Amino acid sequence: MTTPLVEMRDMQKSFGGIKAVDHVTIDLYPGEVVGVLGHNGAGKSVLMKMLSGALPRDGGEIFINGKKAVINNPRDARNHQIETIYQYLALADNLDAASNLFLGRELTTPLGFVDDALMEAETRKIMKRLNPNFRRFHTPVAGLSGGQRQSVAIARAVYFNAKILIMDEPTAALGVQETRMVAELIEQLKSEGIGIFLIDHDIHQVKAMCDRANVMKNGQLVGTVKVADVSEDDLLGMIIAGKCPPNGIPGPGAIQFA
């Protein structure tokens, strides 16, 4: 078996007395889409934020390509080619698409000034590939539709050659057409060998897009299943009751049957 692209071992995080993430171990292989499911407050977003460097972890280890990785802030994560597409669209509303795409990694002229023209040209190139209808390069992204904004966020991940992509409900704010665009994009990225963690509520979405799924409940891992082997009802059972189906690998959070 090949080494996993990402392995998060025994991850822990508490807020006050509440264990938001309680000894969770999951992994991700290249070219794979792995769902992270659960109710609101199950700990899935917190788990992913520890991988993206947005939250410091209390315990646990992260391995990238079998090597132990130090991820303490978003910059560290980016250096490991981990990119995140957030649920609440982490864009600066007052800046235009190019400024957002390159935020924190601006292209500069030899004198060290930001090269807006070059960044706009690069943005036009990548948007042509991802979302050919995108034309509003000069308006602040506040004026864009949900799908246009999401395509800016995805373009950011694609442009910087993400190897590991974390998508936090990427289609929550989108219409049917736009959701399909994102789904196609995920297929494309997958075929390029990128590993994707997909956080989602939507069981249909998970069934359609994911290869494997991890279900969390109350901060604990209920189990990991191959999506093709289980029904939507099985997944729902895991999310609601914490019941791991027989063909899944149960985690510490699965309810024990006597």
Added chain:
Amino acid sequence: MTETSPVASAPAKPRNFFAALELDTRLIGMIGAFIVICLIFNFLTDGRFMTPRNLFNLSIQTASVAIMATGMVFVIVTRNIDLSVGSLLATCSAMMAMMQTVVTPEWLGLGLNHPLTMPIAILVGVMTGLVIGAFQGWLIGYLTIPAFIVTLGGFLVWRNVSWHLTKGQTIGPLDANFQLFGGINGTLGEFWSWIIAAIAIMASFYALFRSRRNKVLHEFPVKPVWAEVIIGLIIAGAIAGFVAVLNAYEIPTARLQRMFEARGEIMPEGLVQGYGLPISVLVLIVIAITMTVIAQRTRLGRYIFATGGNPEAAALAGINTRLLTVKIFAIMGVLCAISAVVASSRQTFHSNDIGTLDELRVIAAAVIGGTALAGGMGTIYGAILGALIMQSLQSGMAMVGVDAPYQNMVVGSVLVLAVFIDIVYRRRTGDKT
């Protein structure tokens, strides 16, 4: 895409003459407001408002507040506030006053009006502003004390540190070279003013050319050539006109005679000389350009606006927003020090009440200039124009003979009105922020 707007950002054919110029409507509006104010006061004062003399005075009166207002733009854009600028100005001014009246002449034994006094005093003043500003920024960024509280404390602390440094005395007269920054005591004269104007015009032509060439290089849509030419001519006309006005303010004959005598020369009969560009205004112009470049062309500026627009997104993009806060307040501190040079040398001495209420003028200038307190929006030129509009209202009313309390009532109302107009403008243009 369900909502892809068919309105492309690259219109093939501009609809009309003004659209082709791609002018900044907000800038036009503010210049329009300034011109209206000038015309009204000119009418009320029987033509005394728009004389070279008054416009010259207006420019040197505006300089101190305008310099600080450029820094306040960064502070407000990142959703902070700085209430301590007037007090910080006083502390910097006190430091510099003590440097040039006590430390350099007595402790260092350089005597009065030594050529080194001015640079040493300014360096010490700027360092004072930098350190105090950075310290306040550290309290705000790293210790997460709200900016309002830190600078409200600073407002009291630095005002009285200034009092302590001078034992409450008025310190003066200041060093002769230092006084060159005060306005009327330090101007470039007609010849050098024209040289500066020529450099400024050439630089703006070059900037226009560069920006156009860059767009063509990346195959972006460009304005028609005639539109670029018209804009170039407007800029050149504005620069030349400004310098012409300052040069038209003539040095009184008696004063000119003294200046020649001081140099040991005899003044030719009937010689007329204009004051030209005041050094304080030149300082303001250099700061305005520097701050605009920082805002638009550097990572620092990009991060300032990104943080103001969405602090969380900025942090997730790997921007160190805490250090950024320190940098912004350090810049503000340095600008307070430079303002202190201009303000104290203008009155030729340091007084205890120097910079009193400046924090409010500076914040008002930035806000009238279109800086949104909600963060993320603001321009340097807007803040300077805001300072100019406020100053022209104030001096205009003084010339008309409005009593000081009524002046403040008008200025206060104008501030509120300006922000309301700005809100309406943004709603109309669909700017959500």
